Amino acid sequence: xxxxxxxxxxxxxxxxxxxxxxxxxxxxxxxxxxxxxxxxxxxxxxxxxxxxxxxxxxxxxxxxxxxxxxxxxxxxxxxxxxxxxxxxxxxxxxxxxxxxxxxxxxxxxxxxxxxxxxxxxxxxxxxxxxxxxxxxxxxxxxxxxxxxxxxxxxxxxxxxxxxxxxxxxxxxxxxxxxxxxxxxxxxxxxxxxxxxxxxxxxxxxxxxxxxxxxxxxxxxxxxxxxxxxxxxxxxxxxxxxxxxxxxxxxxxxxxxxxxxxxxxxxxxxx
Ligand SMILES: NC(=O)C1=CN([C@@H]2O[C@H](COP(=O)(O)OP(=O)(O)OC[C@H]3O[C@@H](n4cnc5c(N)ncnc54)[C@H](O)[C@@H]3O)[C@@H](O)[C@H]2O)C=CC1
Ligand SMILES: O=C(O)C1=N[C@H](C(=O)O)C[C@H](O)C1
Numbered sequence: 001x002x003x004x005x006x007x008x009x010x011x012x013x014x015x016x017x018x019x020x021x022x023x024x025x026x027x028x029x030x031x032x033x034x035x036x037x038x039x040x041x042x043x044x045x046x047x048x049x050x051x052x053x054x055x056x057x058x059x060x061x062x063x064x065x066x067x068x069x070x071x072x073x074x075x076x077x078x079x080x081x082x083x084x085x086x087x088x089x090x091x092x093x094x095x096x097x098x099x100x101x102x103x104x105x106x107x108x109x110x111x112x113x114x115x116x117x118x119x120x121x122x123x124x125x126x127x128x129x130x131x132x133x134x135x136x137x138x139x140x141x142x143x144x145x146x147x148x149x150x151x152x153x154x155x156x157x158x159x160x161x162x163x164x165x166x167x168x169x170x171x172x173x174x175x176x177x178x179x180x181x182x183x184x185x186x187x188x189x190x191x192x193x194x195x196x197x198x199x200x201x202x203x204x205x206x207x208x209x210x211x212x213x214x215x216x217x218x219x220x221x222x223x224x225x226x227x228x229x230x231x232x233x234x235x236x237x238x239x240x241x242x243x244x245x246x247x248x249x250x251x252x253x254x255x256x257x258x259x260x261x262x263x264x265x266x267x268x269x270x
Contacts, residue, residue: 125258
């Protein structure tokens with residue numbers, strides 16, 4: 001492992017639900033220092049002015065990520081924004097040799113491969129993780145195991161009603177992992193018909209994904225496996241965004257020892 005030191009972090013999306021939680025986590029962590037934040041507005045402000053509960057965060061806010069990377073010495077960029085901004089910010093991090101820790105959803109396997117080849121050339125470590133909650137990652141792994149024996153499976157992801165993307169990055173990653181062990185199969189009756197379009201959910205290689213959006217929810221997922229006379233249900237609930245923070249912290253420490261881009265927290269857990 002790299003010699004223990006304080007890691008210098010830039011956070012993109014500091015006013016968002018995840019970005020603000022990440023800043024509060026960094027402020028409490030003895031091994032992490034917030035050096036700057038990248039936001040849509042508030043150029044030149046202090047993070048403490050934007051993020052409730054981060055009154056001690058004196059780091060500067062930039063609207064221009066080039067200026068931020070040029071002026072600040074950072075080890076890591078943590079991004080919780082949206083798919084377009086996340087991709088732009090990840091590319092900038094690579095250009096400036098800053099290790100990316102990306103929680104933003106919306107990255108395809110092709111995106112990951114393209115960024116990875118650039119990072120391999122530079123021997124730059126980083127991670128894109130659709131979900132940083134350890135329990136959610138375990139549900140993905142258990143689903144991969146179960147799909148070998150239960151090819152009939154449906155994913156139901158449930159989130160707060162401010163979520164912009166559907167299905168969730170977690171559901172897509174879960175489906176991807178399941179296809180590694182699941183015998184290819186079109187889910188449901190061969191002659192089924194939707195009398196209301198969309199009733200059967202999204203089709204991921206014959207498997208169905210359903211997205212629920214309701215106030216009161218945070219982030220939840222169920223994977224249902226049906227067999228003759230039995231039903232296996234795997235479920236995870238994030239009831240607080242604190243559930244993601246151990247994973248974000250662990251990823252930030254771990255990317256310092258990587259020389260490639262990893263896709264999924266499960267690939268760096270012991
Ligand atoms: N990997 C994980 O464990 C988790 C991932 N997420 C993902 O993280 C992303 C953010 O989620 P939330 O925080 O709930 O969204 P949010 O909408 O609360 O926050 C996003 C923030 O990013 C800002 N933003 C957008 N473009 C920007 C740019 N170019 N530069 C700087 N800031 C920019 C917005 O103004 C907003 O404040 C989503 O893609 C979500 O799916 C959410 C929770 C956990
Ligand atoms: O937007 C969210 O809230 C979440 N997004 C991620 C996803 O799309 O999977 C992770 C988690 O589910 C919360």
